[in-house]
Amino acid sequence: MKKIRLIVFVMIVAFAVMGAGYAAWTDVTEINGTITTGWLDVIFENPISTDPGDTPEWMQLINVGSTEATIARSEKKTLEIEITNGYPGYESQVTFDIKNNSTIPVKVKDVAIQRYYDSELDVDLSEISDLIGKEMAVGETIKNIAISNYVTEDAKQETNYSYAVTITFQQWNID
DSSP: OHHHHHHHHHHHHHHHHHHHHHHHTOOOOOOOOOOOOOOOOEEEEEEEESOOSOOOGGGTTTOOOEEEEEEETTTTOEEEEEEESOOTTOEEEEEEEEEEOSSSOEEEEEEEEEESOSSSEEEEOHHHHTTTTOEEOTTOEEEEEEEEEEEOTTOOTTOOEEEEEEEEEEETTOO
16 A cells, blocks of 8 residues: 555656646747728819809800819818809810828729719710729829810700719729
8 A cells, every 4th residue: 555655656746747847848929919001091182173153254245154163071082063054065174183191002993973964064084084093102192184074065054064073992902
């Protein structure tokens, strides 16, 4: 019986020594990381109409139409254009800038126009459409982008024509 006790005692001491040895050779390493993502923020700036309605008095009998361009809402994501007193053959142009306020480069994905009319007004968005796929660096501004407007023979009397343009952007490295 003494031998069994001695063997049990020796085993307990052996396991204790092995445990101490294992603990002496164990270490824990932690890795902590922080990821901060960027954001997309591209805005319209500086809309200018070639015919804002401030016609000199001597031309007011001839040039009665006007085109107003405004940036809608506080986030500056939509450009609204309104033609007042337009007539068949009336033409105007609006220029504007787009600025990349994002923290990452962006790419033009799509251009959309929300029309409030049918065939009464031709809108030439070709200069904007040519931007699809163009990359913009952080802080970059593309200046003097033009939209041309032409009131057609289908125009109705006593009607103002308006539309909104929205440009969709995405991060530069996505196809």
